[in-house]
Amino acid sequence: MELLSVNVGRRKNVAYAGAPSGGTGIDKRPVRGPVAVAAPGAKGVGGSGMAGDEICDLRHHGGDDQAVYAYAREDLDAWQRTLGRSLSDGAFGENLTTSGVDVSGARIGERWRVGSDLVLEVTSGRIPCRTFQGHLDEKGWVKRFTEEGAPGAYLRVVAPGEIRAGDPIEIVHRPAHEVTVALQFRAVTTEKALLPELLAAGDALHPETAERARKYLAQQGAPASP
Template sequence: MNLGRAKAVPYTDTPGGVTGIDKQPVDGPVRVSAPGPKGVGGSGLAGDAVCKKEHHGGDDQAVYAMAREDLDGWEAELGRSLANGAFGENLTTQGIDVSGALIGERWRIGAEVVLEISSARIPCATFQGHMAEDRWVKRFTQKGAPGAYLRVIEPGEIRAGDPVEILHRPDHEVTVALTFRAVTTERELQPRLLAAGAALHPEAREWARKYTEEYGV
């Protein structure tokens, strides 16, 4: 579990030039709850800074999860250590294929919190600056393992090391990875996203609807 504090950096265009992407591990307990609509609400984790609310945070992007296994793969490729939270994730999981999870899939974290997967993380210029790697956004996109945004279904407290239990897997094939490809490099996949229904992030759902209408597919 990782939280970020607002920090001034030279590589972001947020108001005041601050970002909360540099998240650090904490033991907790940390309160998790729905933060409110995008543009108003920030992170779903108490004490976690979101500095550009028009693009980050809000109910449908309340929590960001990344698999430790994916971080380990990047460590080998980049030749450097990546601590939990290095990609700006709130939850660093083990033993779960986060990018292979289904939109609408629900996880119980610890005894109280239930989260629902809504979309894939899309890399931005702040992420590029934070990582300080050449062509980082392109490389991250090509890898196709972006990690997942989740919304809060049942609030509560979580702690580092809490187990993650998959409570529900929807009856469709729209994964986080498929969603990522559809909204980045393979727009022709967008009609397939509509099978996820209301569980899909509203912006991705609207893009898929418009594409389907435009091309008659």
């Protein structure tokens, strides 16, 4: 398992429909040399966990529970075949482009060591938005991406460190539950009946997702604990 590329983005003003007025940092490009990674702070205050990576919409992006976004090169390759176009590392706005890692099949709370020091913990899948669709310039992209069910993973920083392309990735902890990124993604997008199952992931689950699951249970008249 390997880190193929470390990708960061700078704020850009874009002209496509639905583009954020304050610009976007979704256009991430591979960088050379080591990149420092650390917990950025609470959502709404902290941005990206990656040094040099700009988050423009702090309301929906960034913060400790979405400090880093990873996507598998294998899934990018599959999309290349489907779309009939080349997709470079970072094309989906991911900070880490991986090889040999089942990113969407990772369990919530799974921990990865990247390089010698950095330890990351899986929290949730990426929800597509109009900015993502505009960035790729693919009609109906939000629906297509959602239906595919391979969202990639957001991660929080457990131990800070420096990383670079070529670093090994090691799974150092895999929880006993079966709540994967793909399952979490389906539960919050197309299959709400799955929401209660997510609570088995405990405190590792993204807090917004956990709250969503508890509200769903309350609406069903069920206790909020798994």
